[in-house]
Amino acid sequence: MGSFMHCSTRWSAGRRAAGTGGLLRAVVGWLLCCAAMLHGVSAHAQAAPSIAHMEVERNDDGLFVNASMEFSLPSLVQEALQQGIPMTFLAEAEVTRPRWYWSDEKVASVQRFFRLSYQPLTQRWRLSVSSTPFSASGLGVSVGRSYDQLSEVLGAMQRIARWNVADAQALDPDSKYRVQLRFQLDMSQLPRPLQIGALGRSGWSLAIARTERVPALATP
16 A cells, blocks of 8 residues: 555656656656556565465375465575575475364374475476485485476475375274374575574575364264
8 A cells, every 4th residue: 555655646746747758757657666566466475385275085095185385485495406406395294183181192294305406407407206304325215307497396396196194094983183284495404504594584484384174984
């Protein structure tokens, strides 16, 4: 609202200016001001990462999560990637059973690691995915794929399909559960100097979460 009033003030001042030249400058200034205001609104809208969709499927084999996330890479993360520094992201799913007499019981917890890197020579992006942390000496047991565009690799990171987060043996058919899904930049995998410099800086911040309730398994 304040930006709109500022643009209106510039418009009024321009109209009071003498001659066609003053009016033209007022129109151009007003259009530029509105464009800047709309850009600011758009940037603010894009700056709210979230887990837009999350569904927990329960069947005789256990619990499975499907999810879609919406986020863009923080500015400093993109800069580090462009300089050849790999980034690791962590998806975690925790299954708990509510208890009225005590704290919730932790039933299962699984993790999925995403290692994203940029290859300047080929100008391609590389994404490796593993269920265990990447070792310091290599990628360990992981599945990797290369992408031409950053938007393509982000699309792959933002989708989770039928992730088995708890086996049937760990679940009571008559109990209800909660599943919390978290996704974040794994700061512990950054080089030590970057870990220190990243503390408290919004340009490194990426952390989203969502919780869904799971009803008891229906009996025939």
